[in-house]
Each structure stands twice: as C-alpha cells, then as structure tokens.
Amino acid sequence: MSSALTVLYGGTFDPIHLGHLHIARAARDRLQATVSLMPAADPPHRELTGANAAQRLAMVRLAVADETGLQVDARELERDEPSYTVETLRQWRAQHGKERPLAILIGADSFLSLPSWYRWQELADLAHLVIAERPGHHTETSQSPELRQAYAERFTDRAQDLSGRPAGLALRLLQSEMDLSATRIRREIAAGGPEWRLGVKPAVARYIEQHGLYGCPQGLRADIH
Ligand SMILES: Nc1ncnc2c1ncn2[C@@H]1O[C@H](COP(=O)(O)OP(=O)(O)OP(=O)(O)O)[C@@H](O)[C@H]1O
Ligand SMILES: O=C(O)c1ccc[n+]([C@@H]2O[C@H](COP(=O)([O-])O)[C@@H](O)[C@H]2O)c1
Numbered sequence: 001m002s003s004a005l006t007v008l009y010g011g012t013f014d015p016i017h018l019g020h021l022h023i024a025r026a027a028r029d030r031l032q033a034t035v036s037l038m039p040a041a042d043p044p045h046r047e048l049t050g051a052n053a054a055q056r057l058a059m060v061r062l063a064v065a066d067e068t069g070l071q072v073d074a075r076e077l078e079r080d081e082p083s084y085t086v087e088t089l090r091q092w093r094a095q096h097g098k099e100r101p102l103a104i105l106i107g108a109d110s111f112l113s114l115p116s117w118y119r120w121q122e123l124a125d126l127a128h129l130v131i132a133e134r135p136g137h138h139t140e141t142s143q144s145p146e147l148r149q150a151y152a153e154r155f156t157d158r159a160q161d162l163s164g165r166p167a168g169l170a171l172r173l174l175q176s177e178m179d180l181s182a183t184r185i186r187r188e189i190a191a192g193g194p195e196w197r198l199g200v201k202p203a204v205a206r207y208i209e210q211h212g213l214y215g216c217p218q219g220l221r222a223d224i225h
Helices: 018-031 053-064 085-096 108-112 120-126 145-154 182-191 195-199 202-211
Strands: 006-011 035-039 070-072 102-107 128-132 170-173
Touching (some): 018 035, 018 053, 085 102, 085 120, 108 128
Parallel strands (some): 006 035, 102 128
C-alpha cells in the first residue's frame, strides 16, 4: 500500500533564486507531491552566509507565497546546532514514524558531495533522494567510488516507487537545467548592476533592496516592481 510522499528541499537559499524554484516545481510535478523548502539555519560546510537565517527564511516565504504545491518548513531554525540533514530527518521520523515515505530534493552538486556529509551512510535509511541535474555537474560520471557503491542499486526511473516505501531509493529529476547560482546573484548585486533581478522573484528583489543585503544599496529602486 502506498501513502502520500513528503518532499523536503533543504538549502542555504542565500538568496532563493529561480533555479531553486525551477527544481522545486519540477519535483512537485514529477512526484505529485507538495514540496517543502527548508532553509538551513546553520548550513554545514559553510563558514558564513550573506544574509542571516531569519532573512533567508523571510525570502523563501516571499518566493513561495504565490506558488501552488510549494511551502516552507522552518524546522531547522528551531535547532541551535549545525543543520545536519541526518538530524533533521531523524527528527522528522520521530514525529511521523518509520513507515511514511519521505524524500529529500538535492541538486547534482549536493549529491556528488554526499560522502562529505555528516553520517551520510545513514541517510538512505531515513529518506529517498531526488536528484536534480545541474549544469556542470555530471551525476552519471562523477560519483566517487563510495557514493557509487552506496547508491548504484537504489536508482529507479519510476516516481511512483517512492510512495511505496519509506526510504532508500534514488530518482533522477530530468528537468530542463537552469544555470543559476546564489553565488552569481550575490556577486552581481555587489557589482552594482541590475541583472541580478532577473534571477529572483520581484518580492525577493524588493526584500534584498529594503534590507540592503549582499551590498545592495538600501532602498534603491524599490519602487520599480
Ligand atoms: N540551478 C540549480 N539547478 C539545480 N539544483 C540547484 C540549482 N541551484 C541550487 N540547486 C540545489 O539546491 C540546493 C540548495 O542550493 P543552495 O541554496 O546552496 O544554492 P546555490 O545556488 O548552490 O548557492 P551557492 O551559490 O551559494 O552555493 C542544493 O542541493 C543545490 O544543489
Ligand atoms: O548534513 C550535512 O552534513 C550536510 C552537508 C552539506 C549540506 N547539507 C544540506 O544540504 C542542503 C543544501 O546545502 P547547500 O549548502 O548547498 O545549500 C541543505 O539542506 C544543507 O543543510 C547537509
């Protein structure tokens, strides 16, 4: 018997951009499931963020406000420790039980870095992986031997398989790829040009301007949207 699949999409979202929304919508449509965007309060493997956790959460809320089937999960801001995914998934399991199907959505670069994650070998017992292709990252050819060994037998092409078991499968999300990163947007904002606005939703652009994030002159052109 299958039951509704939960999809958690964790990220630093510094800031949330159209590439994030593109893969969240693609996962929603392919899996026929609501996708919960989950900002990392204290993202592992990053020393500093440009915006603080509350600001990144606020931008994620603005970005999904008018999106069908996308919502926000703020659970990682309630923990006062690094936002290790394995801990988040354990907490989710403690709340929802061992049987409910759960998947995490990650980009190809995150998948390839999985062996550097805290207690990564335990992730497959807790959730499925849904892996979005990303320009410049080749999930078929670039896996380390340990990652290949851990996941080779787990891949399925059938999205419905993920609803039939609680965890342990991997699915490639073959959406059209969008070459966009938060690093590029932060860099473009700091450089002072206007093009960064094309990479984020207007409400997020307004928030960045109003709060003077990433070196954006505060209040500048806040009226143009
Ligand atoms: N354009 C994209 N296509 C596919 N996956 C993406 C894309 N942008 C981000 N992701 C994935 O979304 C998750 C969260 O991404 P994150 O918030 O780190 O954004 P980012 O653009 O990679 O940020 P940064 O440039 O600061 O590293 C990661 O798993 C990442 O692989
Ligand atoms: O658990 C870990 O060790 C771990 C290491 C790196 C990244 N993650 C998670 O992966 C997601 C994407 O991370 P990032 O840094 O690419 O935004 C986010 O939810 C992070 O908390 C998790």
